[in-house]
Amino acid sequence: MTAAGPLSGLRVIDLGQVYLGPYCGLMFALMGAEVIKVEPPGGDGIRGIAGGRENPAAMMLNSSKQSVTLDLQSDEGRSALLALADTADVLIENSRPGTMEKLGLGWKTLSARNPRLVMGSGKGYAADSVYRDAPAMDFPIQALTGLMSVTGFPDGSPVKCGAAITDFLGGIHLFGGIMAALHARGTTGLGDFVQIAMQDVAHHALASNISSFLLAPDGFADRAGNSQAVLKVAPYDLFPARDGQVAIMCLNDRHWQQLSRAMGRPDLAEDPELAEGPARCARRAEVDGWVSDWTTGHTRAEIFAALSDARVPGAPVRTLAEVVSDDDMRTRGMIHDLPHPDLGTIPVPGLPMTFARHDRVPPRPAPAAGVDTARVLGALRQAGLSTPSEDSN
Amino acid sequence: MTAAGPLSGLRVIDLGQVYLGPYCGLMFALMGAEVIKVEPPGGDGIRGIAGGRENPAAMMLNSSKQSVTLDLQSDEGRSALLALADTADVLIENSRPGTMEKLGLGWKTLSARNPRLVMGSGKGYAADSVYRDAPAMDFPIQALTGLMSVTGFPDGSPVKCGAAITDFLGGIHLFGGIMAALHARGTTGLGDFVQIAMQDVAHHALASNISSFLLAPDGFADRAGNSQAVLKVAPYDLFPARDGQVAIMCLNDRHWQQLSRAMGRPDLAEDPELAEGPARCARRAEVDGWVSDWTTGHTRAEIFAALSDARVPGAPVRTLAEVVSDDDMRTRGMIHDLPHPDLGTIPVPGLPMTFARHDRVPPRPAPAAGVDTARVLGALRQAGLSTPSEDSN
Numbered sequence: 001m002t003a004a005g006p007l008s009g010l011r012v013i014d015l016g017q018v019y020l021g022p023y024c025g026l027m028f029a030l031m032g033a034e035v036i037k038v039e040p041p042g043g044d045g046i047r048g049i050a051g052g053r054e055n056p057a058a059m060m061l062n063s064s065k066q067s068v069t070l071d072l073q074s075d076e077g078r079s080a081l082l083a084l085a086d087t088a089d090v091l092i093e094n095s096r097p098g099t100m101e102k103l104g105l106g107w108k109t110l111s112a113r114n115p116r117l118v119m120g121s122g123k124g125y126a127a128d129s130v131y132r133d134a135p136a137m138d139f140p141i142q143a144l145t146g147l148m149s150v151t152g153f154p155d156g157s158p159v160k161c162g163a164a165i166t167d168f169l170g171g172i173h174l175f176g177g178i179m180a181a182l183h184a185r186g187t188t189g190l191g192d193f194v195q196i197a198m199q200d201v202a203h204h205a206l207a208s209n210i211s212s213f214l215l216a217p218d219g220f221a222d223r224a225g226n227s228q229a230v231l232k233v234a235p236y237d238l239f240p241a242r243d244g245q246v247a248i249m250c251l252n253d254r255h256w257q258q259l260s261r262a263m264g265r266p267d268l269a270e271d272p273e274l275a276e277g278p279a280r281c282a283r284r285a286e287v288d289g290w291v292s293d294w295t296t297g298h299t300r301a302e303i304f305a306a307l308s309d310a311r312v313p314g315a316p317v318r319t320l321a322e323v324v325s326d327d328d329m330r331t332r333g334m335i336h337d338l339p340h341p342d343l344g345t346i347p348v349p350g351l352p353m354t355f356a357r358h359d360r361v362p363p364r365p366a367p368a369a370g371v372d373t374a375r376v377l378g379a380l381r382q383a384g385l386s387t388p389s390e391d392s393n
Numbered sequence: 394m395t396a397a398g399p400l401s402g403l404r405v406i407d408l409g410q411v412y413l414g415p416y417c418g419l420m421f422a423l424m425g426a427e428v429i430k431v432e433p434p435g436g437d438g439i440r441g442i443a444g445g446r447e448n449p450a451a452m453m454l455n456s457s458k459q460s461v462t463l464d465l466q467s468d469e470g471r472s473a474l475l476a477l478a479d480t481a482d483v484l485i486e487n488s489r490p491g492t493m494e495k496l497g498l499g500w501k502t503l504s505a506r507n508p509r510l511v512m513g514s515g516k517g518y519a520a521d522s523v524y525r526d527a528p529a530m531d532f533p534i535q536a537l538t539g540l541m542s543v544t545g546f547p548d549g550s551p552v553k554c555g556a557a558i559t560d561f562l563g564g565i566h567l568f569g570g571i572m573a574a575l576h577a578r579g580t581t582g583l584g585d586f587v588q589i590a591m592q593d594v595a596h597h598a599l600a601s602n603i604s605s606f607l608l609a610p611d612g613f614a615d616r617a618g619n620s621q622a623v624l625k626v627a628p629y630d631l632f633p634a635r636d637g638q639v640a641i642m643c644l645n646d647r648h649w650q651q652l653s654r655a656m657g658r659p660d661l662a663e664d665p666e667l668a669e670g671p672a673r674c675a676r677r678a679e680v681d682g683w684v685s686d687w688t689t690g691h692t693r694a695e696i697f698a699a700l701s702d703a704r705v706p707g708a709p710v711r712t713l714a715e716v717v718s719d720d721d722m723r724t725r726g727m728i729h730d731l732p733h734p735d736l737g738t739i740p741v742p743g744l745p746m747t748f749a750r751h752d753r754v755p756p757r758p759a760p761a762a763g764v765d766t767a768r769v770l771g772a773l774r775q776a777g778l779s780t781p782s783e784d785s786n
Contacts, residue, residue, distance in 0.1 A: 006577035006585070019601060031573050057604035107749065126747075130721045131708075134701040139619070139629075140708035143640035146716035148619075150555030151544060157631060158638065158710050160619050161554035162543030165562075168598035172565050177746040179572030180424050184399035184750070186579050192399070193749035200727050200745040203716065205561035208412060210740065211450035213713045222713050226532075226541075226553055238536075238550060245551065247536035308527040315524075315533035317551050320606045320615050323539035323596065328523045334593050347603065352593040353570040354519075356500065356586035357577070 003359050005032020010182075012090040013038055013081075014065060016171075018046045019138075019164055020122045020198070021094035022061040023171030024178070028090065029064035030351035030363060036088075036376060037065040038081065040072070043369030059346045063338065063363035068377070069370035072103050080377060081105060083385045086114045089191075090178055094122040094170075097132055107193040117191040120178040122170045126197035136198065138164040145202040146222070150209045153225040166198040173201045232278040234287050235259070238317060239295040246295055246303045248314040253277060255312050262310035263294040338365045396752050398425020403575075405483040406431055406474075407458060409564075411439045412531075412557055413515045413591070414487035415454040416564030417571070421483065422457035423744035423756060429481075429769060430458045431474065433465070436762030452739045456731065456756035461770070462763035465496050473770060474498060476778045479507045482584075483571055487515040487563075490525055500586040510584040513571040515563050519590035529591065531557040538595040539615070543602045546618040559591040566594045625671040627680050628652070631710060632688040639688055639696045641707040646670060648705050655703035656687040731758045 010033035014025030022037075022044070029035040042048070047058045068084070071077040082105070085091050091110065093100055100106045100121070107119045124136020131144070142148045142160045152159040173196045181192035212230035213220050221229065226238045226247065233252070238245045250256040253276055260269035268290060274280055280287045295303055300316035307314040324347055329335040333350040340346050348363050403426035407418030415430075415437070422428040435441070440451045461477070464470040475498070478484050484503065486493055493499045493514070500512045517529015524537070535541045535553045545552040566589045574585035605623040606613050614622065619631045619640065626645070631638045643649040646669055653662035661683060667673055673680045688696055693709035700707040717740055722728040726743040733739050741756050 006573040009580070010576075023597075023600075027569060053608065055604060056607045057601050060600045060604065126725060128725050131701075134697065134708065135704055135706040137642065137644070137706045139642050140640050140706050143631075143638075143710045144708040146711050146713050147554070147556055148640070148710055149712050149716075152552055152555070153549075156546075156549070157619075159545055159552065160640075161540070161556075161558065162545070162602060162616060162622075163540055163554075163598045164601045165554065165558055165598055168600075169558075169562060169565070172562070172569055172594075173745060176420060176565055176569040176572060177748070179569060179576060180399040180746075181748060181750075182576060183403075183572060184748075187402075188750070190750060192751070194746055196746045200722075201565075203722065203727060204416075204742045204745050205556045205558055206713070206716070207416075207453045207561075207742065208450050208557045209555060209713060210717055211448055211453065213717060214449045214736070214739070215446065217714065220713065223555060226550075229555075236532075245536075247533050247541070247553075249530065249532050251530070304527065308524075311528055313528040313530045313533050315527065315537040317536045317541055318539050319542050320539050320599070320602060320613065321610065323542075323599070324603055324606060329593075329596065332519060332521050334596060343607070346607070349597045349600065352566060352597050353573075353587055353589045355570070355574060355577075357574075357581070357583065358585070 001357060001359055003361065005030070005361055006355055006358050008032035010034070010089045011087060012036065012092065013084050013088045015091065015093040015095065017044055017094055019061065019167035020170040020174070021092050023168055024092050024120065024122065024174045025065060026061050026063065027172065027175045030361070032361065035065040036084065036372070037062055037067045037367070038084070039067060039069050039369050041069045041370070043069070047369060054340070054342055056343055056346050059338070059340055059343065059366045060348050062366035063348050065367060066372035066376060067367035067369055068373045072105070078103060078105065082113065083380050085110050085117060086385060087380070088114070088117060089182065091117060091119045092174070092178070097123055097127060111191060111193070115190055116185060118178050118181040118185065118194065119191070120174050120194045122174045122196050122198070124198045126200060127195060129197065129199065131199070138166045138198070141166045141198045141202055145199055146206055146209070147202050149222045150206065152223045154221045154223050158223065166202045169201040169205060170196055170198040232281045234277065234280040234284050235291045237288060239288070239292050241295050241298060241300045241303055241316070243299050245317040246300050246314055247317060248291060248307065248312065250312065256280065258310040259291070259312045262306045262312065263291070265290065333360050333362065336362055338363065340365065394750060394752055396754065398423070398754055399748055399751050401425035403427065403482045404480060405429070405485065406477050406481045408484065408486040408488065410437055410487055412450070412454065412560035413563040413567070414485050416561055417485050417513065417515065417567045418458060419454050419456065420565065420568045423754070425754065428458040429477065429765070430455055430460045430760070431477070432460060432462050432762050434462050434763070436462070440762060447733070447735055449736055449739050452731070452733055452736065452759045453741050455759035456741050458760060459765035459769060460760035460762055461766045465498070471496060471498065475506065476773050478503050478510060479778060480773070481507070481510060482575065484510060484512045485567070485571070486512070490516055490520060504584060504586070508583055509578060511571050511574040511578065511587065512584070513567050513587045515567045515589050515591070517591045519593060520588060522590065522592065524592070531559045531591070534559045534591045534595055538592055539599055540595050542615045543599065545616045547614045547616050551616065559595045562594045562598060563589055563591040625674045627670065627673040627677050628684045630681060632681070632685050634688050634691060634693045634696055634709070636692050638710040639693050639707055640710060641684060641700065641705065644706065649673065651703040652684070652705045655699045655705065656684065658683065726753050726755065729755055731756065733758065
């Protein structure tokens with residue numbers, strides 16, 4: 001075990017904005033790389049989105065990074081960025097398509113100066129997509145890719161997945177792609193230009209839905225609520241508990257038998273007319289009623305414990321307030337309560353993976369915009385690299 | 394540009410099941426690694442889940458892999474797996490917690506034999522979680538992590554994100570973690586044991602929701618339907634088009650002015666009483682009505698084009714049937730129509746990232762269970778590695 005993370009020694013310039021780029025940079029930072037977040041003079045747009053107060057999300061996604069503010073619209077800002085990129089292993093960006101090229105900071109330029117650089121770009125729509133000129137954010141991407149169409153109840157409207165899921169899918173795919181390019185660099189000595197699009201990673205996450213569609217395309221209902229779209233399995237839904245709802249799924253007949261016994265209904269487990277999924281589906285209202293009869297008498301915690309003992313997949317539906325106050329996530333280092341001068345305590349994510357050979361290092365609080373500008377640019381100057389005068393910042 | 398992928402030369406043993414492990418292995422395969430899918434004699438459980446027919450999802454997530462069937466309950470199967478792991482750079486698994494250890498195939502054993510091996514394990518709940526003994530699948534994980542609580546309409550029930558999103562988030566995080574361990578191996582010469590849990594990666598994808606909750610915890614509504622939970626922005630919703638629905642979001646006041654002009658309503662753009670988000674939120678029914686008046690007269694494609702021209706984020710809500718038949722995804726190599734002997738043509742995902750220095754290699758059709766067993770084990774024998782007799786398969 002070593003206190004240094006698996007990516008210590010790497011230097012990453014993180015031009016990420018909002019969620020996608022910053023989440024990618026966060027993975028590098030939490031694994032021990034030196035990550036320099038480069039922001040416009042006013043800071044990454046996400047910092048101020050919450051009506052003048054600093055946005056907790058910016059604190060959650062930029063921990064363990066340094067912050068340098070540069071005005072990339074100015075010659076001095078651009079030359080500082082070029083100097084930074086010359087010293088870096090990785091540069092991450094998720095600006096609008098064409099922005100980096102317009103600034104004279106595209107991959108061809110950066111790569112000609114530093115052939116070992118891996119540049120990672122995350123966009124909503126891919127550069128070769130017919131939609132490439134459309135403004136992209138998580139909400140429209142969920143609409144176009146079908147993610148929204150498969151979410152919600154059959155008799156209701158499509159609804160977005162409430163999390164900005166395509167941003168996070170995008171950010172972690174970008175991280176994976178950059179790591180693959182770094183791997184190849186170990187052989188070739190050359191960096192690479194890695195591009196991902198939210199539209200593509202969202203599409204691939206629909207593999208199970210597309211598979212269900214292919215099996216029964218005629219009259220296919222995209223949305224199944226909290227049930228199964230195609231498989232003839234039941235019970236599979238949310239059920240009412242004394243203090244909320246629980247998810248219970250019997251993916252196979254064994255689950256049903258185990259659930260019935262956990263409910264104190266061995267008669268149901270042994271009823272041959274209920275033994276198979278299609279039969280239980282045909283009598284779904286009745287089956288769900290038996291399950292509800294059991295769940296309504298218990299708390300979510302009691303039901304979760306009983307399901308776990310019975311080896312039946314299920315869990316409480318938890319609210320955000322419950323999730324944010326989860327002790328187990330704190331004990332396990334998945335949430336760190338870090339101080340912020342104005343916001344108080346922020347529940348900052350820990351690295352969502354463990355390594356047997358590396359200690360998990362707790363995150364350091366996210367920097368205020370620009371706190372590291374003078375030091376980082378001063379070090380570049382000392383190293384004899386071309387940099388702007390300090391007063392440009 | 395080289396035809397070899399960035400991960401060519403790596404050898405990966407993919408014990409993945411269903412979605413999480415196989416998606417991780419798929420990334421390796423599509424980037425040029427040699428990926429050997431190891432399945433039980435009847436094949437990965439997902440192959441048969443569709444009522445006797447082979448499951449298209451298994452074809453979509455196992456392209457470009459080889460398949461070896463081994464009975465890991467037998468001494469011969471286990472010794473073949475050990476011999477395979479001895480030759481590998483990476484071993485992926487997402488079996489139930491404790492399974493690998495019970496089989497005598499845990500990391501300590503594998504690592505003692507092959508210290509360069511990186512073993513990647515993906516689980517629903519982490520090994521150190523209080524929930525570690527609960528059976529985990531995407532549905533209960535969405536419930537417990539709050540992903541379900543933030544999805545749906547404020548006056549309706551929580552609903553799952555229709556995609557098995559925590560499986561795919563898990564798979565790509567596992568890939569990223571394994572790549573980080575391979576990076577560290579370049580310095581230390583030693584492999585590592587990488588573990589991820591769906592509960593953790595799902596939690597981190599809720600950063601923007603948790604941030605919104607922290608800003609206004611009192612009376613916070615977890616679910617906002619297709620609107621914004623906290624930001625005072627409007628219009629931001631789905632709107633009815635002639636042939637379906639469109640997502641339109643005005644995240645800032647500039648978007649509103651651009652949208653109004655695109656709708657042929659410059660009067661709205663210039664109305665000072667509508668200039669700011671909070672004012673438009675207060676008159677939301679009226680504002681949404683003006684937008685609907687415009688959208689109902691047009692097709693989704695017309696609206697999407699107008700929004701793109703006006704630089705307003707928005708997109709059609711597309712059905713799965715539309716997504717599956719998307720020509721642009723085919724042109725761009727994101728969907729490959731590959732033949733399957735029984736199922737016909739399957740829309741197989743392409744690598745969701747591009748590299749400037751590597752051609753994108755089209756996927757090869759997924760193997761039938763066990764087609765490569767004799768060849769792969771024969772090669773191990775020829776190399777003088779301990780293997781079982783061929784008739785054990």
